[in-house]
Every structure is written in C-alpha cells, then in structure tokens.
Amino acid sequence: MSARRPVRARAYTSIANLGYGFDVFGLCVDAGSDVVEVLQETTGIELTVDGPHAGGIPVDSGANTAGVAAIALMTHHGITDGVRLRITKGIRCGSGTGSSAASAAAAVTAVDAFFALGCSREQLVRFAAEGERASAGAAHADNVAAAVFGGLTICDARGRESVGVTHLTPPADLRVVIALPEIKIATSVARAALPEGVPMADYSAGCARCAMIVAALMRGDIAAFGRAVEGSFVDRVRGALIPGFEAVRKGAKAAGAAGVTISGAGPAVAAIMGVDGDPEGVARAMRAGFSQAGVESDIHIAGVADGAAVLEMDA
Numbered sequence: 001m002s003a004r005r006p007v008r009a010r011a012y013t014s015i016a017n018l019g020y021g022f023d024v025f026g027l028c029v030d031a032g033s034d035v036v037e038v039l040q041e042t043t044g045i046e047l048t049v050d051g052p053h054a055g056g057i058p059v060d061s062g063a064n065t066a067g068v069a070a071i072a073l074m075t076h077h078g079i080t081d082g083v084r085l086r087i088t089k090g091i092r093c094g095s096g097t098g099s100s101a102a103s104a105a106a107a108v109t110a111v112d113a114f115f116a117l118g119c120s121r122e123q124l125v126r127f128a129a130e131g132e133r134a135s136a137g138a139a140h141a142d143n144v145a146a147a148v149f150g151g152l153t154i155c156d157a158r159g160r161e162s163v164g165v166t167h168l169t170p171p172a173d174l175r176v177v178i179a180l181p182e183i184k185i186a187t188s189v190a191r192a193a194l195p196e197g198v199p200m201a202d203y204s205a206g207c208a209r210c211a212m213i214v215a216a217l218m219r220g221d222i223a224a225f226g227r228a229v230e231g232s233f234v235d236r237v238r239g240a241l242i243p244g245f246e247a248v249r250k251g252a253k254a255a256g257a258a259g260v261t262i263s264g265a266g267p268a269v270a271a272i273m274g275v276d277g278d279p280e281g282v283a284r285a286m287r288a289g290f291s292q293a294g295v296e297s298d299i300h301i302a303g304v305a306d307g308a309a310v311l312e313m314d315a
C-alpha cells in the first residue's frame with residue numbers, strides 16, 4: 001500500500017454559552033489556534049504534543065481529546081490503519097476558550113481529509129464532541145460546533161447519534177476582548193457547580209435572551225447582542241468561582257463594552273463590542289479588574305474566526 005500524504009488542520013478558540021445559551025451557542029474567535037497533523041503509522045494511534053501550551057496535555061490517545069475524537073471518527077468508518085497525531089497546542093487548556101474543542105475539531109478535520117472520508121461538518125461535530133466527553137465528562141458540542149463551523153453556531157444536541165447545528169455569520173466589525181486569568185477551572189468542576197433545574201422565571205428570561213442574541217446578530221446590532229449575553233444564572237453561579245469577576249465585568253462596561261459574559265466554563269471573561277469602540281481601553285480595564293483580585297491575566301482582542309480547515313503543508 002502506498003503511503004498516505006500527511007494532512008494538517010487548524011481550529012480556533014471559541015466562546016461557548018454567551019450567557020443563557022448554556023451548551024447551545026458557540027462563537028468562534030481568533031484568540032489562538034491548535035494545529036493537528038495526521039501522518040501514517042504502522043499500527044495503533046500514536047500522539048505527540050508540542051507548542052506553547054503543551055504542558056499537562058495527555059499523550060495517551062485514549063485520554064487526549066484529539067485522540068478520542070479521531071478514534072471515534074475512525075471507528076465509525078471501520079478504519080484500523082495506524083496513524084500519528086502531531087498536536088501543536090496554541091491554546092491554553094482550562095481557560096474556557098475551547099482549547100480541547102479546537103484540538104478535537106482540528107483532529108477530525110485532518111483525519112477526515114487524510115482518509116478522504118467526505119464527512120459533513122455536522123458529522124465532524126458529533127465525533128469531535130466525543131473528545132469533549134474525555135475532557136469534560138459530557139459530550140457538550142457548543143465549542144466543537146463553533147470550532148468546526150466558524151462564526152456563530154447554535155447547537156441542538158439530539159443525543160449521542162446526532163447534533164443539529166445552525167450556523168450564522170456574525171457582523172465583521174464584532175470584537176471580543178477576552179481576559180484569561182492565570183488560574184484554571186476544570187470544565188467538570190464548573191458544570192458541577194450549576195443547579196439541576198432552574199426556576200420558570202429564569203427559563204423565561206433565558207428564552208428571551210437567546211432569541212435576542214440571534215435577532216441582534218442577524219441585524220448586525222452589536223449593542224443589542226452585548227445586552228443579551230448578560231444576566232444569566234450560569235454567570236451568577238460561576239462568577240463566584242472567578243476571583244475578580246465583578247470588577248472585571250464592571251470595568252469592561254465602564255470602558256464601553258456592550259456586554260460581558262463568562263467565556264464557556266471560565267475562568268476567561270469575554271467583553272462584546274464593536275471595532276469602533278475602544279477595545280484597548282476595555283482590555284486595560286479587564287486586566288486591572290483581575291489585578292485588584294491579585295490575579296495576572298492575558299488579554300486578547302479577537303475578531304470572528306472561520307471554522308477548522310486543512311492547511312497547505314508548507315503553511
């Protein structure tokens with residue numbers, strides 16, 4: 001059998017939830033990316049991890065989100081060939097910016113191209129979500145949907161066999177200022193902090209805010225989008241896990257952000273605004289908010305990113 005040519009794919013960071021849209025919305029933004037290269041191997045699934053955020057990432061393919069996603073895709077197609085996954089981690093894990101999802105999305109995109117499987121993007125989301133099960137204990141698909149499709153995604157998890165994804169293109173002048181404090185919160189811990197059920201008043205408010213998010217994005221109204229991501233019980237509960245969250249939120253709003261929410265499971269905090277505002281001023285205010293709580297932070301000013309894609313081999 002002739003050797004297959006290596007394939008490399010990149011996937012970007014994402015902000016899941018957007019307030020009330022827990023496990024539903026994902027917004028793909030360029031605040032870093034992971035790259036996964038697939039190469040032929042004699043047998044089994046081998047894995048290597050390097051890059052600036054490789055520390056602590058498992059190299060056992062059964063425990064690594066990219067490995068688990070690749071195995072799910074290959075098993076579904078009855079593929080028993082050996083492969084090596086070479087992961088370059090450009091996204092910090094445990095930050096709430098879809099680090100595991102980006103690895104899984106890049107892995108399934110690269111494996112799909114390597115074996116010329118021709119999977120749809122919805123199919124890739126389903127396999128990538130299996131990677132999330134390995135890292136978060138639940139196959140939530142909001143980050144992987146955004147990482148696979150790019151732009152904004154609305155995820156309708158219909159059980160293990162299928163995930164419906166609706167894709168929207170957000171306004172090009174949308175900016176998200178993301179503050180990543182130097183602490184980690186495991187997604188499993190942030191999920192366990194949430195209540196089993198919600199009061200009807202919260203359910204009703206959540207339906208309204210989610211509808212407002214979609215309407216605002218469809219008419220390009222960034223101010224309304226920002227208002228709609230705020231006030232969720234998810235942020236109220238999880239905000240208590242993030243030192244300085246209230247100061248960061250208030251500082252960003254005072255500096256002109258249209259709205260502020262926890263990015264995914266946190267601890268990253270995301271401020272929504274237009275490019276015509278003062279993203280640098282918002283960034284300074286968010287950094288100062290974390291500093292007051294004695295926490296250093298990295299700041300990214302990000303625009304909307306495209307979905308996972310195969311790279312030219314010399315890129």
Ligand code: HSE
Nearest residue numbers: 016023140191264265
């Ligand atoms: N929807 C998931 C959660 C996203 O909030 O737990 C994790 O990044």
